[in-house]
Amino acid sequence: MPELATIASPLGAECDPDDTLGDILSVLRLQDPVPLLVVRGDEVLGTVGLESIVSSFDMLDETSVRDVMRPAPRIDLGERIEAGAEAMRESSAEAAIVTAVEGGIFSKRSEPVGMISAAHVLGAIAKNVVDKAPMKIMSGHRDLGFNVPITPCQRNCPIRQDIATYIDYVSQGRYVDSWSVIHETNPFPSMLGRLCNHPCETDCKRGWDPGEDPVTIKSIKRFSTDFAFQQGLWIDYKIAAAKGKRVAVIGAGPAGLTCALDLRVQGYDVVLYEREAKVGGLLSTSIPPFRFDHRQLQWELDMILSTGIDVRLNSNIGPGPDDIKTKDLLDEYDAVFFSIGMMKGRILPIPGSDLPQVTDAMTFLRTVSYDKIPDNFPIGGSVVVVGGGAVATDACQSSIKLGAKDVWMVAIEPEDRLPAFGNELHEAKEIGLHIQCGVIVKQVEADEHGNVKAVSFAPLKDLDFDPLSGKLIFSSVKEVEGAPFWTVAADYCIFASGQIMERPDELVPVTQRGLLSADRGGHTGVPKLFCGGDCVQGPSFIVDAAGWGHRVARSIREFLGEDMQAAGDRIYQTVVERTDDHRQSEVFARVEPGILAAAKRYDMSEVEQSWSDQTAIVQAIRCFQCDSVHHYDQTVCVLCGACDDVCPEKAIDVVVFGEDRERSSGGETRVCVTSGGDPEAGGYEGEIFINYDRCTNCRICEDHCPVNCITFERVRFVDDTMRVVERPDLKVDLPLVAAG
């Protein structure tokens, strides 16, 4: 067992009991955290530490050491450290005098040879702690020379979510922190926790190895959000000083709301125009209630709008006599952003498509979103939905839930190529959806009263798909010659065959595809006019729209003269955190969230269920934490190469100058440059590289470093734009554990 001799230091500076604290202040400060010895003659009377100045801060020059000194027990040098600590504890001492026996048999006596303080004992306890990462929150942006990587998931996310961090926080049970991190770039986590196409998971390093599945990032996000919603938490955005500039945002969908929020937080006056009677765009009007909890959407919209965004509902921008004109907006505002989406459904121009029982999916879903049954909808009848995407699936499921007896989804793609993703098709089939694939719609047939009675389709030859995008190659769409039509009886026909962008007016430029013309930053070439989202890109995903919102907000800020370099001044804190290793995660498999039993899915209840916290933590532990990377202490590393040797992924290269050592990892991230002594005289000089495409954060290098110079840590930069606050009035009773 370690003895006091291993930690004791020589007897330090001394003072007299009649000295005042003012006299010894500079020495106390210099020697802190080790206290000064209080000595009179040869006798050690006690010790005095820097902590003693707190109680007499106003009277340092009047307070004598005698009044504040603490006892100094004696203990033999051969005693264990625990015994030394106990001696200090029993006498409430800051330090103990370590003694050794000196002299012969008859003159033997204990003489002070050193001292130990609380700092020495703590040092002994901490001796083998290899995690040297400081757990610190520091003001402002600090470049500490740390390696701050962008993780594969974050790289793939259109809104650059700090995914590894919020997942790690869930694994630690820090759900509120997790939700707060999500909100830094994502104003709709409840939506994206359910409906995102999760490009992050596509590139998750956990899924890179054959037989491994990526982390369930989307559902972990949903878990954090459900928790925050249940707890009645609220994001209180901090609005910067007013810029005195006004921006109009047209369209209150994900792109418009994201842009409006970003600008509002930066101090711009934002007016949000929406032609519907509610904000949210397709989130509110096109996605049916069984896909998500509408209370959570409202909660998130309220958080955004409470920042002081001026919302003007039922306000259409267009050529109509009652519409607001683009020119007027450009005259009135300093910048105008069109994010009008593609809200009109396309009805294919085939015979019978003008019958009263024919509609497009966007109109159909919009009506349902207002809690109404669409005109002519045949409760108890048959519905045919033309199309195979997510909108078609939503229209099918909504039809079943509204009471249609037979619902058909008819698409030209084979079933394994349908654009609908996730569990949607499976869910719909479980509640009775019929699917017919490989046919193309030809005619909607009417009965003698002019009502829909059937829809006819022509069979198609095998289709070809672009291997890169997975999209259908148009030239391969050929009918089977001479084959009879496939006809299905129907009372109602819904076309889910694409969406159309409605051009506001001639001032807004359009492309040949009929989309608004703008670059990726939303610049249109028309002064003060910006466009973004689906109306520029074509039908896409919610997260893409939010990405547009962020980008265009940045473009507008630049256009309005803001110095975007200086905008980094809002970095409020730099957080350096120690992270735990997740190597035990290898035993856990990916789990998908449960769905409501089929028998309970005939109403508008939410289908996908939330996780219990146990499941969420286990799934979060599967994350490799690619954001938490090596920090080599360059003052300690001796370039021994142990990390290189033990790395199971061969991700590390230790290069010692002058030695012929192969660099096999392919890594280009230099994490350490160090030298010790003169290389000519046996010293060393070299550097260490890591290939982060190979590293899995197993931390075996950390364990095997003989000089403990490797730590794993995360560095985050937090801006001052938002705070999490509790709103007890919002607390709701939301079951977190999946039923069944």
Next chain:
Amino acid sequence: MTSTPVSASLDPDRLAPEADDPEVGTVMRDEVVFCLPSTPADAIAKLLNDNILSELVVLVDRRPVGYVAKEDVINHLVEGDIVVAGSDFAVRPPSTAVQARDMLRQSPLLVDEHQRLSEVVALMAQHERRLAVITHEDETVVGMITPRELADFRLARRQVVHA
């Protein structure tokens, strides 16, 4: 006429802080060293020692929920809950199962960054504390003050006065 001092006619909150008693935000260490409830005792010892602290604030969701004092860690060592390992271990030894949550003290001493230094020191003395956590108006932690900062401030003032 009575000789009422000028100061009696002024709202003290509207006066600029005096050089001898500045706002604590100008004196504080502008970083907050913290641990989580799950941080093990040996890591706490390291954080205390590396940053020369006697107390360490415990944060949950970036909010202070308590603190750990160095005496608590030492107590656990004396009680045998923490093992002081030798230096001949090739890999990290399992030294303790004790975590911050097992020795959490409440409540952390939180003071506003605009509070006067004298008030903060008085609070520290009154509560027998060696660490005050400085917060922004929205309760975000922004810094901390310990006897080291107090000593530095006093020594710096002494130099100014002598000059």
